[in-house]
Amino acid sequence: MTLAAIALAAISPASADPVATGLVTQVVVAAVTVVVALLRPVRVRTVLAGIGCTLLAATGVVTGILVLVGERGAVTVPTALPGAVVLDPTPLGAVFMVLAGVVGVLASLYAIGYVHGATASRTQWVALAVFLLGLQLVPAAGDVVSFLLAWELMAGASAVLVLAEQATSAAVRDAGLWYAVMTHLSMVAITAGFAVLAAAGGGTSFADLADVDPRSGAASLAFVLLVLGFGAKAGLVPLHVWLPRAHPEAPSHASALMSGAMVKMGVYGAVLVGVQLLPGGPTWWAVLLVALGATSALYGILQAGVTSDLKRLLAYSTSENVGLMVLALGAGLLFEGAGMHNPAAAALVACLLLAVAHAAFKATLFLGAGAVVHATGERDLDRLGGLVHAMPWTAAAFGVAALGAAALPVTGGFVAEWTLLQALIGGVRPDDQVVAITVPLALGALALTAGLALLTFVKAYGIGFLARARSVAALGAVEVPVTMRVPMLAGAALVVGLGMAPGPLTRALARALQVGGVQQVGLGGVRLTGLGAVLDPAALGLLGALVAVPALAVAWTAARRHGRESEALAWGCGGVRDSPRMQYTSTSYAEPLMRVFDDALQPARDIEVTHVEESEYLATRVRYTQQIEDVVEVRLYRPLIAAADAVADRARRVQNGSIHRYLTFSFTALVLVLLVVSL
Amino acid sequence: MSAAATTSAVLLVQVIVAVGLAPLVAGLTRQTRARLEGRAGAGLGQPWRDLRKLVAKRPVRAAGTSWVTLVAPLALLISSLLLAALVPLVSTAALAHVPGDLFVVVSVLLLGTVALALLGLDAGSAFGGMGSSRHMMVAALVDPTVLVAVYALSIPVGSSALGLIVSARRHDPSSIASPAGVLAVVALVVVVLAETGRLPIDNPSTHLELTMIHEAMILETSGRDLAWVELGSWLRLTVLLGLVGNLLLPWGVATTSGLGAVALGVLAALLKVTVLAVILGAAEVGMAKLRLFRVPELLAGSFVLAFLAVTASYLVA
Numbered sequence: 001m002t003l004a005a006i007a008l009a010a011i012s013p014a015s016a017d018p019v020a021t022g023l024v025t026q027v028v029v030a031a032v033t034v035v036v037a038l039l040r041p042v043r044v045r046t047v048l049a050g051i052g053c054t055l056l057a058a059t060g061v062v063t064g065i066l067v068l069v070g071e072r073g074a075v076t077v078p079t080a081l082p083g084a085v086v087l088d089p090t091p092l093g094a095v096f097m098v099l100a101g102v103v104g105v106l107a108s109l110y111a112i113g114y115v116h117g118a119t120a121s122r123t124q125w126v127a128l129a130v131f132l133l134g135l136q137l138v139p140a141a142g143d144v145v146s147f148l149l150a151w152e153l154m155a156g157a158s159a160v161l162v163l164a165e166q167a168t169s170a171a172v173r174d175a176g177l178w179y180a181v182m183t184h185l186s187m188v189a190i191t192a193g194f195a196v197l198a199a200a201g202g203g204t205s206f207a208d209l210a211d212v213d214p215r216s217g218a219a220s221l222a223f224v225l226l227v228l229g230f231g232a233k234a235g236l237v238p239l240h241v242w243l244p245r246a247h248p249e250a251p252s253h254a255s256a257l258m259s260g261a262m263v264k265m266g267v268y269g270a271v272l273v274g275v276q277l278l279p280g281g282p283t284w285w286a287v288l289l290v291a292l293g294a295t296s297a298l299y300g301i302l303q304a305g306v307t308s309d310l311k312r313l314l315a316y317s318t319s320e321n322v323g324l325m326v327l328a329l330g331a332g333l334l335f336e337g338a339g340m341h342n343p344a345a346a347a348l349v350a351c352l353l354l355a356v357a358h359a360a361f362k363a364t365l366f367l368g369a370g371a372v373v374h375a376t377g378e379r380d381l382d383r384l385g386g387l388v389h390a391m392p393w394t395a396a397a398f399g400v401a402a403l404g405a406a407a408l409p410v411t412g413g414f415v416a417e418w419t420l421l422q423a424l425i426g427g428v429r430p431d432d433q434v435v436a437i438t439v440p441l442a443l444g445a446l447a448l449t450a451g452l453a454l455l456t457f458v459k460a461y462g463i464g465f466l467a468r469a470r471s472v473a474a475l476g477a478v479e480v481p482v483t484m485r486v487p488m489l490a491g492a493a494l495v496v497g498l499g500m501a502p503g504p505l506t507r508a509l510a511r512a513l514q515v516g517g518v519q520q521v522g523l524g525g526v527r528l529t530g531l532g533a534v535l536d537p538a539a540l541g542l543l544g545a546l547v548a549v550p551a552l553a554v555a556w557t558a559a560r561r562h563g564r565e566s567e568a569l570a571w572g573c574g575g576v577r578d579s580p581r582m583q584y585t586s587t588s589y590a591e592p593l594m595r596v597f598d599d600a601l602q603p604a605r606d607i608e609v610t611h612v613e614e615s616e617y618l619a620t621r622v623r624y625t626q627q628i629e630d631v632v633e634v635r636l637y638r639p640l641i642a643a644a645d646a647v648a649d650r651a652r653r654v655q656n657g658s659i660h661r662y663l664t665f666s667f668t669a670l671v672l673v674l675l676v677v678s679l
Numbered sequence: 680m681s682a683a684a685t686t687s688a689v690l691l692v693q694v695i696v697a698v699g700l701a702p703l704v705a706g707l708t709r710q711t712r713a714r715l716e717g718r719a720g721a722g723l724g725q726p727w728r729d730l731r732k733l734v735a736k737r738p739v740r741a742a743g744t745s746w747v748t749l750v751a752p753l754a755l756l757i758s759s760l761l762l763a764a765l766v767p768l769v770s771t772a773a774l775a776h777v778p779g780d781l782f783v784v785v786s787v788l789l790l791g792t793v794a795l796a797l798l799g800l801d802a803g804s805a806f807g808g809m810g811s812s813r814h815m816m817v818a819a820l821v822d823p824t825v826l827v828a829v830y831a832l833s834i835p836v837g838s839s840a841l842g843l844i845v846s847a848r849r850h851d852p853s854s855i856a857s858p859a860g861v862l863a864v865v866a867l868v869v870v871v872l873a874e875t876g877r878l879p880i881d882n883p884s885t886h887l888e889l890t891m892i893h894e895a896m897i898l899e900t901s902g903r904d905l906a907w908v909e910l911g912s913w914l915r916l917t918v919l920l921g922l923v924g925n926l927l928l929p930w931g932v933a934t935t936s937g938l939g940a941v942a943l944g945v946l947a948a949l950l951k952v953t954v955l956a957v958i959l960g961a962a963e964v965g966m967a968k969l970r971l972f973r974v975p976e977l978l979a980g981s982f983v984l985a986f987l988a989v990t991a992s993y994l995v996a
Contacts, residue, residue, distance in 0.1 A: 584808020
């Protein structure tokens with residue numbers, strides 16, 4: 001209580017309005033959770049800190065909803081720095097507050113049953129609470145300084161979460177290093193970008209930044225820097241390299257939060273810059289965003305399609321989805337620049353819809369993957385299988401979320417992609433060459449991405465959960481406890497809910513973006529008024545149910561009249577071939593894809609045959625190895641790292657340990673400073 | 680009767696016509712092929728007899744299968760039925776809130792595709808996995824062609840609703856022979872062949888497990904389960920042939936919901952689908968199945984056609 005009093009005294013809400021109260025409550029709850037996590041023994045800690053984190057995230061949801069329904073409120077915290085920290089959530093920020101809050105609630109509840117050992121330590125719970133708070137403060141920030149502070153809070157805490165199991169695993173330390181470096185580079189780029197804007201705009205509040213002329217050179221420089229920074233956080237190719245390392249190695253609730261909520265902050269940053277701070281920029285900005293988004297989507301989903309590590313697959317698919325969001329944003333800016341307001345509005349709404357849908361299904365998928373790891377200790381799809389029998393709830397939640405990721409009806413993923421497609425085909429401007437070339441290419445990239453996503457998630461679900469167990473660990477799996485099941489099923493329900501009744505959400509998003517052209521029709525359906533397109537998933541479902549009834553009736557009658565099914569061995573060409581090793585694995589499932597995209601993926605394959613001594617026609621052993629490395633990492637990052645290493649080696653020669661040399665350095669530096677000052 | 684009720688009645692007629700036509704289409708393609716190859720053939724009614732036989736048989740399921748094996752055949756059938764209600768076969772009428780939007784149509788088609796792919800994996804046999812993997816590769820590569828072709832067709836109309844596209848082509852027949860229209864339809868024909876597992880992408884009458892795609896996935900399916908899968912696949916073929924027919928020759932399709940118009944629409948659909956089925960069967964006689972890894976080249980070719988269609992429609996617009 002004392003703590004709460006101190007917190008309330010330190011922070012002065014502008015007035016007693018509900019939004020400010022919500023923000024202050026979040027800080028207080030976070031502080032209390034941190035204290036509880038530090039002081040209580042492990043059992044109590046897990047339950048209490050888990051509840052604390054859930055409350056914190058729930059407060060974020062409530063605060064965000066309050067802002068979305070029209071409440072405004074700001075909190076100003078005086079600091080030692082010049083200028084105070086200002087929290088003043090806009091409707092756009094509130095969308096991301098709600099998004100992060102919902103994922104936070106699911107992940108925190110799940111963590112209560114999931115964490116154990118190193119993942120249940122004091123540090124981890126403290127980091128989780130701080131991370132959740134950071135995720136709420138980034139979109140709530142009202143000026144550059146507070147944005148950057150919150151951003152660093154979020155980045156630092158998430159790095160600690162990634163490192164949970166660093167004591168026992170070298171892969172975790174490696175992932176932590178990659179993540180820390182990339183996240184700091186991202187921070188540097190963002191700070192530099194905002195600094196350029198602040199210098200040009202003459203202030204650090206977002207209103208000052210919005211005064212900068214978007215056609216000026218400074219704006220373009222800032223735009224590129226900010227896109228690089230936010231792109232690195234969001235996992236855009238070629239800045240995605242940390243993603244397929246950090247997501248698999250982090251504990252699953254942290255992966256769900258990072259992939260479901262944190263990468264969206266990168267998207268939030270991009271939308272903030274493109275739509276609110278610097279609207280009306282040159283056309284090449286939009287084309288750059290579309291190109292980055294399309295590359296990211298295609299490359300991400302290709303890598304996801306061929307990997308056999310379940311969590312790595314989900315990580316690459318995050319790259320893909322972020323790519324689609326950025327593509328939508330770019331298309332929105334492109335259409336707006338070409339004067340086509342209706343498709344522009346639809347594309348921007350699609351960008352946010354994609355973000356919300358992705359948060360729902362990817363969080364569920366990561367929680368499901370965590371349940372699989374929890375039950376089997378395996379995340380290699382080649383060693384899983386048959387889990388639908390032992391883990392029916394996990395399988396159901398994962399299956400629904402996979403449908404969402406494959407953008408099939410009736411899920412949120414489908415609605416989002418439908419909106420983006422409508423925006424793209426609505427943006428017809430034959431006389432504008434840039435639009436005329438960009439849009440069909442973007443559409444083709446989007447369609448190929450959607451097709452490959454379908455393959456990827458059929459593979460993930462079909463190989464992971466169906467057929468027969470491919471290892472002893474998968475055979476011995478048992479369903480996870482209720483505390484883990486409930487968040488997964490709630491996530492799956494969200495995925496379907498967003499798909500069944502997208503109307504209210506779509507309207508709220510359009511209002512947050514201050515664009516029109518979205519109407520709610522029928523049973524929670526959407527009408528894009530400017531584009532003459534309508535989607536009512538509930539009505540579609542109803543029509544499906546109507547045609548299903550006679551079909552099911554016939555099937556049921558046939559089953560009653562002609563008896564139940566019987567079981568037999570699967571077809572083995574006339575022999576008994578029922579070893580689980582005869583099944584297709586994830587690697588073999590993706591083999592055709594790998595062959596088709598051989599040039600893009602450049603897999604390393606090796607077949608080693610050991611012959612019988614007497615005859616080279618008989619083999620005793622055949623060994624097949626295949627390795628797919630990230631082409632971007634091999635071609636771009638390794639040379640860079642090698643170059644940096646070489647420079648560092650040269651620099652090391654300067655330091656030979658001799659005190660005389662160091663004294664010379666100090667003296668020279670002093671002389672130089674004096675010279676500079678005197679000039 | 681309200682407008683919605685009338686439209687529903689027309690859609691009901693359309694679904695019934697499609698279900699009635701589906702076995703006939705299968706019979707026609709097989710019989711045409713048989714005759715041209717110098718065989719007597721089993722007759723047009725054989726698919727009907729097959730269905731009747733299969734429905735009366737108990738399915739034998741592979742040991743260790745899950746609910747997917749139980750549900751997937753019905754899911755495929757229901758997705759095909761929904762497709763029959765969404766695609767303009769007899770009439771361009773559509774419910775106000777479910778306007779046969781092509782993106783929705785494609786996604787319903789893909790639902791059936793996914794159901795089949797999961798069915799192939801569920802038994803845990805090597806063949807099922809093989810078929811499923813190849814099937815999904817083809818589906819993934821077909822997707823861009825469909826959407827870009829649709830984009831080309833939707834540019835003159837300003838909408839992706841199939842009913843509107845078909846009626847616009849009917850009111851302006853010159854758009855059918857336009858370069859954009861022709862290229863887009865050719866691209867769509869390749870897509871239809873790929874999605875329904877016809878030559879040269881897949882051989883529907885193969886009996887060698889290693890060359891199969893569709894048949895490999897349903898190798899473990901038997902009895903009434905097989906009946907649902909077969910009917911569902913035939914229905915897909917029928918509906919997609921009907922769509923191609925209506926895009927090429929939009930005359931006869933009902934644009935109003937009067938009794939005469941719908942009756943004419945039924946007759947026209949019957950005629951178009953029959954002719955297309957015979958052409959399909961005849962074309963397959965002279966064609967061999969492509970090697971699996973030549974299929975992507977064909978699909979890439981169809982994507983290029985679709986892309987050219989977009990470019991051409993810009994030039995015209």
